[in-house]
Amino acid sequence: MFRIVMQHIHGKTRICFFLAPLIMLGEVFCDLQQPTLMSNIIDHGLAKGDMHFVIQEALWMLMFAVLGLIFGATCGTLGSYASLKMGEALRSHMLTVALVDRQPGGLEPATLITRITNDVTQMQNLVMMITRGMVRAPMLLLGGVVMSVIVCPDLAPILFVIMPILVIFMLWIVRRSIPLYTKMQQAVDTVNRVMRENLQGAKTIKAYVLEDHQLDQFNDENAQLRQTSQRAAMATVILSPVIQLLLNLGVVVALGYGGSLAISQTISDGQIIAFVNYMIQITSAMIQTVNIITAFSRAITSATRVQAVLDEESAEQLPVVTTVVPTGSDVEFDDVTFGYQQSQPILNHVSFKLPAGKWLGIIGPTGAGKSSLINLLTRSFDQYTGTIKIGGTDIQEMSLAAVHQKITVALQDSLLFSGTVRSNLTYGAKAATDVGLAAANQVAVADEFVDRLPANYDAPVEQAGKNFSGGQRQRLNISRAIVPKRDILVMDDATSAVDQTTNAEIKTRLEQTRSDQTTVIISQRVTNVMDCDQIIVLEDGQITAHGSHAELLKQSDFYRQLVQTQLGGGRHGHASTRTS
Amino acid sequence: MDMHRHGPRNLHREKVQLNNWQQTVTRVWHYLATRKWQLVIVFLLTIVTTAVTIIGNRINGIVIDQYISKHRLQALLIVCAAMIGMYLIASVFTYFQNSIIIKVAQDTSARIRHDVFANLQRLPMTYFDTHDNGDVMSRLTNDVDNINTALMQTFVQLFTGVISVLGMGLAMIILSPLLTGIALLSTLATYLFSKAIAKLTQKAFMTQQAALGSLNTQIEESVSGKQLVQLFDHTTATMTMFNETNETYTKAAFRAQALSSIMGPFNNMTNNIAYLLITAAGAISILTGHGGITVGIIFTFLIYLRNFTGPINNVLNLINTLQLSLASAERVFELIDEAPEQDAPAAVAVKQTTGNVTFEQVSFAYDTRPILKDINLVAKQGEVVALVGPTGAGKTTIMNLLTNLYPLQHGRVLLDGRDVTTMRRQDLRRLVTVVQQESFLFTLTIRENIRLGRPDASDAEVELAAQRANADVFIKQLPAGYDTLLSENAHSLSQGQRQLLSIARAFITGAPVLVLDEATASIDSNTEADVQTAMTALMQDKTSFVIAHRLSTIQSADQILVINDGRVIERGTHQSLLAENGFYAELYNSQFDQA
Structure with a gap:
């Protein structure tokens, strides 16, 4: 944890980080002077009737109070600066790691987002705490003990009895309550899940008249939650009365024992008063320390989660490669095998050649490896064996930018960024003109609704494109891939949410505009791939059939069955051939 | 444990808008009223413990002035012994006071959670359509939590704070x-x-x-x-x-x-x-x-001071927290007050149907936006009726009216000649099984998910339904078979497998009327064939309505209704509609004849 912090504070920030606790020492020192000075006033000033001395000591007290403020405020400012700067650097670092990461099978986006947002905030709070509380509470504690021993050594044994009891007791309670709180958190999660599912599945519940059934289930979980919360709360409820009692007992003993000493003239009234004041200070410092330990353990969880993200940063430098973009746009896979685990390959000895200007269709069940194939081609992952070539050049010898100059993909997941229609469409080509956008939109059949938007290309797009329907998002997604005008276009199941009429229209327009450009269509619909020059049937990571529509009807049982279920009997003879 | 509460947020007091706080307080009180004797006890205990703190501090001062200064050792020890007794009792009291509060608060929030959830179950579909899940969730979780915190901490702290401040203030004024x-x-x-x-x-x-x-x-x-x-x-x-x-x-x-x-x-x-x-x-x-003024008084004051400034600042913060909690309570009560779906006053119980369905001049508008206009339809027992048309044409809405999910504005929907709005909703929905495009799967085992179709079904019946739905094979391949726990809407299953499970669930209901909303999105190809045969099997001997995307369903349907823009624009069989060469023929051909 400390390592994460140190890695993300440099220069000025680092100075602030180390300076703040030092300055805090000053504040603690000032705070600790007060009871002693006060005791002096009572014992020396009052006893001797020395008004001058009283005023002198009071002025000292005032000076220490003001100094305390100056130290405290400075420490707070430095601490805020250090913690915020650390957070800034950490967020930026984590996001970079997340964005350039090209390892297959990394963290889920949702998890990553929580880690970059919440967990970094936790770390930020932690640093703030280190610079202030970590020093203040223990130092007040320690200083309080030292000062009270100095002021009144005779009463010190009281502290040495009460403090260990208090510490052991608090730690015992905290330890005992942690598993109970974990249980409670689980119960909270379950109840939340039941509630969330009831909202999401409201229609299903109504359709199957499950209202009472669900309510019964909820009642069980709700009772469970009530019980575990009560148990967890009851485990800690003893804490405050016991702390209060020990402190009060300490005060009484100080008065009784100290009083008897004072009566026998060994110590003075002022000493007793100062001691009691120190004891109150010590107790509150101790409670703060325990709180900080609890918060610290929470921050450790965050730190571990943050570290896991940073660990994804690959030390591996991409080899020095040519940035030359090959002219040819044929694609070749030669004995390509890829898998997250060696034993379970996602792609298994895949080989094919797609000549420049030709169309390739890839069809196969979910999980057959269709998208992985594209991920390798675009160099989202590099951990494969075999060779992949674009225009005769091994893609491993090309820079990432060079690969992306050659190829664009309309991904299955049609994520739009918040901004405008224009900012989304020009995502791959900043310099695209309105004419270029219009042309791409026409191919993607996005023109009809974009042209109807009041602000056209400047119409706002909300986060995740929420203000567009699923079909509209997919069409904008396709358009976004067409705008950069790359030599090779991949459509990765990019029309799954558009209705069939529009799907057919997109296909027609693509054929019209890209008839002599390399195009790869991945789909579950036979109609989308049947007119391609070559079709690959991919099952379980292997190419089980490869050929034209007519050839596959003869060769592949899988393909034939697919045609039957999707097109019904007898109509597949009508498949038109794309004029090339 | 509550470090966060002292963060800078406290400074930034949110402005809270309360619509009717008296009413909200009254309602919270109704929940608490069942525990009023426990609350009275807490009230008394709080007064005692606070008084002990105030008196104890004063005695500290008196001890210095009266006993130590005046060298009365024996009296000093007696007073000290008495104080120990007093503090012991106060601590026991504090313990009980906190324990009771925890019980009352947790029980109360569990009851509030139950009431909200119970009402939520009975709300009409329009509520779920028009309200953001996130907002409802936040009322169910955060807002109920806020009430809980208010009951457990804020309330007692505020009470203790006020008593301490008043008591100590009084004691201080008297002293000096x-x-x-x-x-x-x-x-x-x-x-x-x-x-x-x-x-x-x-x-x-x-x-x-x-x-x-x-x-x-x-x-x-x-x-x-x-x-x-x-x-x-x-x-x-x-x-x-x-x-x-x-x-x-x-x-x-x-x-x-x-x-x-x-x-x-x-x-x-x-x-x-x-x-x-x-x-x-x-x-x-x-x-x-x-x-x-004496040394003892100074001593007492110094300790009072530590206990005085704190509570006053605390009280100000707490009042703000309390306002926030009241706002939360208001939001929660809003949800409890939402009008539930109610059957017509004279709704009759209907236990069976032959499955004759009629739509008579049905029109429906959502808010003011017309969705359906003048829909007429007669489906006889055992017929398969296919509804086709572009997305958003109103096909699903027609079927939602059949199960009385939404109130229709004009016309009638009849089941065996009886207006569905005059039937008890629960009965009606037991007679009409709906397989949605994406039926929801709950975090339960596969067995339990299928059983939701009819909660009293036996294990054998569940497995039979799965077999008939073609789901048996893949279920048995899972490590835990039928006892596999599905999580978060069954993301571990493919979309096709999820559909097979929802078909199995529909099998088990045995209802004579069936509504099948076929998924538009393409599913993985090898399950697709399974889904189709399962759907065909499911439709056997039932009056079935299919919102159709698959050609095989359409071709074998007894009637096809082409819906566009909320109207039936064509109707007939596959053959007759193709011959008509209208919208249907165009739709059908567009999928194949692409050039």
């Missing part, structure tokens, strides 16, 4: 008006300063929140769109933009936090100054012989 004035001044200074700081920081906090919002949006977007960022070589551009926002946020946050970090040290200083003023003023008046 002069020293009380000094204590009050320091409290006032702290209060005014925190107000001033809050005002200064408010703007900074708002900028910080706004910056944090856009910071989080950017993180969310770029992480979820990582593949796009990489594909379009956008990493550098994204990071440049992000770093800018990141810096803006840090700057705003620094302004806000640096300002508010002065709060703690400032309070500390005012306390210390009050401390010294009391000591000095006390000492001076002892020396000059004014005001009847």
Whole structure:
């Protein structure tokens, strides 16, 4: 944890980080002077009737109070600066790691987002705490003990009895309550899940008249939650009365024992008063320390989660490669095998050649490896064996930018960024003109609704494109891939949410505009791939059939069955051939 | 454990809008009223424990003045013994007081949660359509939590705080008006300063929140769109933009936090100054012989001071927290008050049907937006009726009216000649099984999920249904078979497998009328055939309505209704509609004859 912090504070920030606790020492020192000075006033000033001395000591007290403020405020400012700067650097670092990461099978986006947002905030709070509380509470504690021993050594044994009891007791309670709180958190999660599912599945519940059934289930979980919360709360409820009692007992003993000493003239009234004041200070410092330990353990969880993200940063430098973009746009896979685990390959000895200007269709069940194939081609992952070539050049010898100059993909997941229609469409080509956008939109059949938007290309797009329907998002997604005008276009199941009429229209327009450009269509619909020059049937990571529509009807049982279920009997003879 | 509550947020008091707080308080009280004797006990215990604190501190002073100074050792020890007894009792009281409060608070919030959830179950579909899940969830979780916290902590703290402040204030005034004035001044200074700081920081906090919002949006977007960022070589551009926002946020946050970090040290200083003023003023008046102040009184005051400034500031914060909790309670009660779906007053119980369905001149509008216009339809027992048409044409809505999910404005929907709105909803829905495009699967085992179709079905019946739905094979291949626990809407299953499970669930109901909403999105190809044969088997001997996308379903249907723009524009069989060469023929051909 400390390592994460140190890695993300440099220069000025680092100075602030180390300076703040030092300055805090000053504040603690000032705070600790007060009871002693006060005791002096009572014992020396009052006893001797020395008004001058009283005023002198009071002025000292005032000076220490003001100094305390100056130290405290400075420490707070430095601490805020250090913690915020650390957070800034950490967020930026984590996001970079997340964005350039090209390892297959990394963290889920949702998890990553929580880690970059919440967990970094936790770390930020932690640093703030280190610079202030970590020093203040223990130092007040320690200083309080030292000062009270100095002021009144005779009463010190009281502290040495009460403090260990208090510490052991608090730690015992905290330890005992942690598993109970974990249980409670689980119960909270379950109840939340039941509630969330009831909202999401409201229609299903109504359709199957499950209202009472669900309510019964909820009642069980709700009772469970009530019980575990009560148990967890009851485990800690003893804490405050016991702390209060020990402190009060300490005060009484100080008065009784100290009083008897004072009566026998060994110590003075002022000493007793100062001691009691120190004891109150010590107790509150101790409670703060325990709180900080609890918060610290929470921050450790965050730190571990943050570290896991940073660990994804690959030390591996991409080899020095040519940035030359090959002219040819044929694609070749030669004995390509890829898998997250060696034993379970996602792609298994895949080989094919797609000549420049030709169309390739890839069809196969979910999980057959269709998208992985594209991920390798675009160099989202590099951990494969075999060779992949674009225009005769091994893609491993090309820079990432060079690969992306050659190829664009309309991904299955049609994520739009918040901004405008224009900012989304020009995502791959900043310099695209309105004419270029219009042309791409026409191919993607996005023109009809974009042209109807009041602000056209400047119409706002909300986060995740929420203000567009699923079909509209997919069409904008396709358009976004067409705008950069790359030599090779991949459509990765990019029309799954558009209705069939529009799907057919997109296909027609693509054929019209890209008839002599390399195009790869991945789909579950036979109609989308049947007119391609070559079709690959991919099952379980292997190419089980490869050929034209007519050839596959003869060769592949899988393909034939697919045609039957999707097109019904007898109509597949009508498949038109794309004029090339 | 509640470090966070002392964060800078406390400074930035939110403005709370309460519509009817008297009513809300009354309703919260209704929940608490069943426990009123326990609350009375808590009330009494609180008074005792607070009094012990005040009296104990005063005795400390008296001990110094009366016994130590006057060398009365025996009396001193007796008083000390008495104090130990008193503190012991107070601690026991505190323990009971807190325990009772925990029980009452947890029970009450469990009851509130139950009431909200129970009502939520009975709300009409329109409610779920028009309300954001996130908002409802937040009422069910955060708002109920806020009520719980208010009951458990805020309430008691506020009560204790008020009693301490009043009691101690009184004791202090009696002891020494002069020293009380000094204590009050320091409290006032702290209060005014925190107000001033809050005002200064408010703007900074708002900028910080706004910056944090856009910071989080950017993180969310770029992480979820990582593949796009990489594909379009956008990493550098994204990071440049992000770093800018990141810096803006840090700057705003620094302004806000640096300002508010002065709060703690400032309070500390005012306390210390009050401390010294009391000591000095006390000492001076002892020396000059004014005001009847003794060393013991100074001692008592110093301890009171620690217990006085704290509660007053606390009380001010707590009042704000209490307002927030009341606002939460108001939101929760709003949900409890939502009008539930109710059967017509004279609704009849219907246990069976032959399955003749008629739509008579049915029109329906959502809000003011017309969705269906003049739909007529007769489906005889055992017929298959296919509804086709573009997305958004109103096909699903027609079927929602059959199960009385939405109130229709005009016309009638009849089941065996009886208006469905005159039937008990639960009966009607048991007679009509709906397989939605994406039926929801709950976090239960596969067995339990299928059984939801008819909760009293036996294991054998569940497995039979799965077999008939073609789901048996893949279920048995799962490590735990039928006892496999599905999580988060069954993401571990493919879309096709999820459909097979929802078909199995429909099999088990055995209802004579069936509505099948076929999924538009393409599913994995090898399951597709299974889904189709399962659907065909499911339709056997039932009056079936199919919102159809698959050609095989359409071709074998007894009737096909072509819906466009909320109207039936064509009707007939596959053959007759093709011959008509209208909208249907065009729709059908568009899927194949592409050039």
